[in-house]
Amino acid sequence: MVTEKNTAGHFVTRFAPSPTGFLHKGHAFAAMTAYRRAQKENGTFLLRIEDIDQTRCKSAFVNAIYEDLSWLGLTWPEPVRIQSEHYGDYKNALDQLENLGLLYPCFCTRKDIQRELKAAQSAPHSMDGPVYPGTCKKLPNSEIKAKISAGRPYAIRLNLKRALSYIQEPIGWHDEIYNYTSASPDILGDIVLARKDVPTSYHLSVVVDDALQKVSHIIRGDDLLHTTHIHVVLQKLLELPAPIYHHHSLLLDDKGERLAKRIGAPSIRDDRAAGITAQEYLKSIGF
Template sequence: MSAPFVTRFAPSPTGLLHRGHAYSALLAYQAAQAAGGTFILRIEDIDATRARPEFEAAIFEDLAWLGLSWPEPVRRQSLHLADYEAALARLQGEGLVYRCFRTRKEVAQATASAPHGAMDTFRSAPLPAIEEAQRLDRGEPFAWRLSLEAAAARLGGFDQLTFQEEGAGPDGETGLICARPELGGDVVLARKDVGVAYHLAVVVDDALQGVTHVIRGCDLFEAAHVQRLLQALLALPAPVYRHHRLLAGPDGKRYAKRDRAETLQALRAAGLTPERLRQEVGL
């Protein structure tokens, strides 16, 4: 007997939703309805420096306006930090992460000076124990990075690491995909200013909430590679991925919060109906 179909929409309350968000949420909701499954709303608010309660309230209002519903209570990442810290502690205990004391600027410089330039990704290694202890004694900030070298040794390489893609990546990738976590380098899994990072939190959440299908924009296709690695290292189930196209405005640029794309709140105030919006986005 196959597992029940469970998917989710997981926005960050760092701005107002726009047409692109509506498209992704509606796709996931319709997929759950078609499969007789469950659509979950999750609030990804671990970045306390940017998350705002007014944006979270707007998310609920916008999605209700679209006609979506979801089970309660809604999982808020900020209330479940212990789950992510436990996963990080497991990786620490198995020697799969290391402290990196380089600043973002230093990492950028190291990447730019690599043999293949900006296409090369950052990889490093733990500092000698004495130097690390000295830096810790001085209170220097650091990030926990996933060690690809240690991960490859633990799994015997990445050749057998795959994920199922029912949609398409940015270059049309579909079907059984060979995961290539090395493309992301030694990614940050935790940092002092924002705590546990997105990649680790999302794989823990998906597993705890029984998510079987991850439906999201193809801009996150590359994230599936490192997330699949984390699932393997933490012995978590691997969901099916269904990446979709990104909506673009009249100028050809995809809708994005940082570009102040026209919000659902503004569209609603201008008299747009949910039915008309569905037509506009091709649903």
């Protein structure tokens, strides 16, 4: 099987948090894992702010990210890439996929999708939830134009079956933890790549950014391992370099659960306010 490796030479990795809350120990562990690896390789550690979710992202959280990471002793090149300032880059990539005939508009609401899945009785699921059943994929052009003219909100989805037919070869990625891994993008299905009012999604923007920033090694938690199955598809379609991946284990709490903002994991700011030193904090996460 023919596979690809990054041949750029210079080691570049990144930490790319979303400013939807304050950073916690899990973030600190991920950032330090990437930072220390970059130091070991005499490479570059980048910080990127992934703020395309404008309903949840706040400038206060962006400032807190800078403060918390600086307190931990991390440094990075300036300027920091902020995704909301680069929608043009993502629109260009989206246009490439549109020109290949690989996209279609989806007008389904969440309730529509749930109803369709319930009717199907045995819908496949991924770590992101139920796989979209493709309800809007067969809409006639006349109906699509009528819905758009009426101002109906919509998402833009990747026609995965057509995309894989276009690629016409086995795909996968090199992972320093899992070795060579064959991609199974069906686990995510026809993913959303953009919406009517936002010309990108996590999947599209992260792939475009990593290529533009010449990231050679993507070091991140294994909770994102499943997303790599579709990221390598987008890399192939957009003719982007293939980075090497490193999906490390997550830092867990005392109950063996992953740390997360949504379940109230103590923030770095909380521990700083409690008087813990950066050296003590790093020791508590294994550095």
